[in-house]
Amino acid sequence: EVQVVESGGGLVQPGGSLRLSCAASGFTFSSYWMNWVRQAPGKGLEWVANINTDGSQKDHVDSVKGRFTISRDNAKRSVYLQMNSLRGEDTAVYYCARIDNGPVDIWGPGTMVTVSS
């Protein structure tokens, strides 16, 4: 079965750090771009970052640039999101998602990140 599963969410204080992981299975992970998308409570979907197949190209939404970093390890079939200097507005469900020639076609169940003191 083609799937991605996130882990690493939790409660963190403002200014703290968290590293999200996403484990992929059922497909040739190294052939696909990967993304992180989030949804804050009561809000819509927001793209956070993406990374190309070998990790040489990355992009992040402006609101997280300099604080979050996407990376991947093809040998481990995993993509990561290192989140530093966390703020209350980063509180959200974070989804790992695969891009397949245009659309994001596979989404994980999501992991909740709560930034609060």
Place this chain on the structure above:
Amino acid sequence: DIVMTQSPLSLPVTPGEPASISCRSSQSLLYSDGYTYLHWYLHRSGQSPQLLIYLASNRASGVPDRFSGSWSGTDFTLKISRVDAEDVGVYYCMQTLQTPVTFGQGTKVEIK
């Protein structure tokens, strides 16, 4: 950044009746490969978003044929020919022509 504007934001529907959601992009989503990088998703409460339509008019695998996508220029439409109770949730359009990838605000579909 490409701005995606959906309407309506709320859509009460009657089972068995048709429904339509609009999405407008602030610039063309047509790429040099001839494809239009606009996609539609349904996000049911407590679940992950589900791909319905990709590249403006292609139904994703397993999606009922009552869902269809069309477009004219920068105006996109998702149509449900006959709404079913399982179609409730929030519908999003999304562009992947360029980063930042952007979504519409979402259209909440609920049964009357």
